[in-house]
Amino acid sequence: MQRRTLLASASAILMALAVPAMAQDEPLKVGFIYVGPVGDGGWTYQHDLARQAVEAEYGDKVETTFIESVPEGADAERALTQLALAGNKLIFATSFGFMDPVMNVAAKFPDVKFEHATGYKTAPNVATYDARFYEGRAVIGTIAGHMTESNKIGYIGSFPIPEVIQGINSSFIHAKKVNPDVEMKVVWAYSWFDPAKEADAAAALLAEGVDVILQHTDSTAPLAKAQEAGAIGFGQASDMAAFKPSPRVASIIDEWSPYYIKRVGAMLDGTWETGSSWAGIGDGEVVIGEITDAVPAEVKAEAEALRDKIGAGEYHPFTGPLNKADGSEWLAEGETAPDSDLQGMNFFVEGITAQIPQ
Amino acid sequence: MIDPLSIFLLLLSASTPILFAALGELVAERAGILNLGVEGMMIAGALAGFAAAYATGNPFLGFAVAALAGAAISLLYTLLTQVFLANQVASGLALTLFGLGLAAMFGKPFEGVKAPPMPDGPFGINWIVWLGLLMVPVIWWFLNRTRRGLILRAVGENHEAAHALGYDVHLTRTAAIAFGGAMAGVGGAFISIATVLQWTEGMTAGAGWIALAIVVFSSWTAFGVLAGAWLFGGVTVLQLRLQAAEVDVPVQLLSMAPYLATIIVLVLISARQTYSRKAGGAAPGSLGNNFHALR
Numbered sequence A: 001m002q003r004r005t006l007l008a009s010a011s012a013i014l015m016a017l018a019v020p021a022m023a024q025d026e027p028l029k030v031g032f033i034y035v036g037p038v039g040d041g042g043w044t045y046q047h048d049l050a051r052q053a054v055e056a057e058y059g060d061k062v063e064t065t066f067i068e069s070v071p072e073g074a075d076a077e078r079a080l081t082q083l084a085l086a087g088n089k090l091i092f093a094t095s096f097g098f099m100d101p102v103m104n105v106a107a108k109f110p111d112v113k114f115e116h117a118t119g120y121k122t123a124p125n126v127a128t129y130d131a132r133f134y135e136g137r138a139v140i141g142t143i144a145g146h147m148t149e150s151n152k153i154g155y156i157g158s159f160p161i162p163e164v165i166q167g168i169n170s171s172f173i174h175a176k177k178v179n180p181d182v183e184m185k186v187v188w189a190y191s192w193f194d195p196a197k198e199a200d201a202a203a204a205l206l207a208e209g210v211d212v213i214l215q216h217t218d219s220t221a222p223l224a225k226a227q228e229a230g231a232i233g234f235g236q237a238s239d240m241a242a243f244k245p246s247p248r249v250a251s252i253i254d255e256w257s258p259y260y261i262k263r264v265g266a267m268l269d270g271t272w273e274t275g276s277s278w279a280g281i282g283d284g285e286v287v288i289g290e291i292t293d294a295v296p297a298e299v300k301a302e303a304e305a306l307r308d309k310i311g312a313g314e315y316h317p318f319t320g321p322l323n324k325a326d327g328s329e330w331l332a333e334g335e336t337a338p339d340s341d342l343q344g345m346n347f348f349v350e351g352i353t354a355q356i357p358q
Numbered sequence B: 001m002i003d004p005l006s007i008f009l010l011l012l013s014a015s016t017p018i019l020f021a022a023l024g025e026l027v028a029e030r031a032g033i034l035n036l037g038v039e040g041m042m043i044a045g046a047l048a049g050f051a052a053a054y055a056t057g058n059p060f061l062g063f064a065v066a067a068l069a070g071a072a073i074s075l076l077y078t079l080l081t082q083v084f085l086a087n088q089v090a091s092g093l094a095l096t097l098f099g100l101g102l103a104a105m106f107g108k109p110f111e112g113v114k115a116p117p118m119p120d121g122p123f124g125i126n127w128i129v130w131l132g133l134l135m136v137p138v139i140w141w142f143l144n145r146t147r148r149g150l151i152l153r154a155v156g157e158n159h160e161a162a163h164a165l166g167y168d169v170h171l172t173r174t175a176a177i178a179f180g181g182a183m184a185g186v187g188g189a190f191i192s193i194a195t196v197l198q199w200t201e202g203m204t205a206g207a208g209w210i211a212l213a214i215v216v217f218s219s220w221t222a223f224g225v226l227a228g229a230w231l232f233g234g235v236t237v238l239q240l241r242l243q244a245a246e247v248d249v250p251v252q253l254l255s256m257a258p259y260l261a262t263i264i265v266l267v268l269i270s271a272r273q274t275y276s277r278k279a280g281g282a283a284p285g286s287l288g289n290n291f292h293a294l295r
Helices: A002-022 A043-061 A074-085 A096-108 A133-147 A162-178 A195-207 A221-229 A257-268 A297-311 A339-343 B004-030 B038-056 B059-083 B088-110 B127-145 B147-157 B159-164 B169-196 B207-217 B222-244 B251-275
Strands: A028-033 A062-067 A090-093 A113-117 A126-131 A152-157 A183-188 A212-215 A232-237 A248-254 A276-279 A286-289 A329-331
Touching: A028 A043, A028 A074, A028 A257, A043 A062, A043 A232, A043 A248, A043 A257, A062 A074, A074 A090, A074 A096, A090 A096, A090 A257, A096 A113, A096 A126, A126 A257, A133 A162, A133 A212, A133 A232, A133 A248, A133 A286, A133 A297, A152 A162, A152 A195, A162 A183, A162 A339, A183 A195, A183 B222, A195 A212, A195 A221, A195 B004, A195 B169, A195 B222, A212 A221, A221 A232, A221 B169, A257 A276, A286 A297, B004 B038, B004 B127, B004 B147, B004 B169, B004 B207, B004 B222, B038 B059, B038 B088, B038 B169, B038 B207, B059 B088, B059 B169, B127 B147, B127 B169, B127 B222, B147 B159, B147 B169, B159 B169, B169 B207, B207 B222, B207 B251, B222 B251
Parallel strands: A028 A062, A028 A090, A090 A113, A113 A126, A126 A276, A152 A183, A152 A212, A212 A232, A232 A248
Antiparallel strands: A248 A286
């Protein structure tokens, strides 16, 4: 412990000596902390691709470092402090659970800018960013509604939090639009990444007669199970191209590159400001992966038309009339959901019979 | 409403990885080895098995390679605990951390590719599931009805007495550790080759720790391990199935159940040790202790 403190303070002193001398030619240092391993093939993998995109875009002007598999909680504070002490001027914290550590460390390093994914707390040097995944869910929900023959769609949820509930509601609304008989079965895995459990969850859904599986967990296990049973599914977070053309008939890809490039660019020309970004298909942050030939051409065309309409801002996936599952009115005819409703979403829409665990 | 047969079929495959790992650990623990490196050996098997299955297109060859890889990485533990007489708990934890890191490093080229499909065995149940079920009576028979099994148990119960009788404690334990590694490797490979069909870092997601709990739950018997694996696997399957069928049950309660059962079994075991005249404690007497002939 003492040795570590010594090392840390020694490097801090060296840094303090070194920085003023070479400030002119120093590249901008950008740090990242990831909640999972870069090889998870999903969430963290996509963040790391965006980090590489930043390097490709700005070349010698930036220098990036990342720390992977950082547990949410106190350890994150240590990792963030380490990055800040190492001279990183912009630090991306890529998981919801890093929120309070980011706020604490940001208070100690007012000169360092922080970007926190999917959180809701900001400060003069802390901005938040998120993606409107529910826009992508509307597109794959449309495909799911057309493709199901048993009229039962399964959804593997991770945790009952607003982001996941938005996805379930959005895909159900759009599946029902094209197929009024459709039913949605929901199973919570209580994990973002547990391949064995996700496989069991998929098997449970298939045993209930589901033939299309949507997932909000990060492994390919549900796709493997779907393939065994002759059902279909969708890539989540990354493209999951290995399962093309079926069972993976389309995918929702998290594309963080545009945002990361924009924000690093703002740092470089000194225009960085705090804020909350929540971008979707239109900004290229949510991308629909190739819709394969396993989907009939007219369904594919319909899904792509919906994608383009959402992207152009002509259509909002949560447009009334919509009721909550308990029958009470949520949105009137033509009304669209305000962001505040979505960010705190804790109810299913009418037609979903499953309960949200409390 | 929920067909029990379908639950049972789901349970069989859900419990297979932990069944293999726990059976292997059972044999090691009966020889007096407490190897906490199960998770590390599983992930090594998951990667090596997947790589071999992918490269050759033969999933069965993948399982063979997984067994070898699990046994190979367990040699490190053998070196630490049998040659250098390092603490078993610390060495086991080191093996888990080492295995996870090693697999993550060598796994990079195998990300995003898919394993070859596995042919179904009899009744549409995977061959490896059958193998796991077969291993239960085989291990019971080995431990309780063979001379070598008796020697292995003697080494685990009292290594000094076994040594005095002329049995090679280190050799027996080395073999038991390697067997445990091979079984854990196959269990891990079942996840990568038969369940997920892809390699992802950290994909065993704690199954090795559940296997350790099952061995305790079983009170160190082969059929107890089977019961434990089915209980742990079955509860997972059941709670997911109940959710899918929209039966309103508190998920947390069900997830907690196997651990609760383990605690109850432990209490019962210690009660039996305290109050019964038959002093047949369940845990092997020399479990977790290293042996040195000159001590």
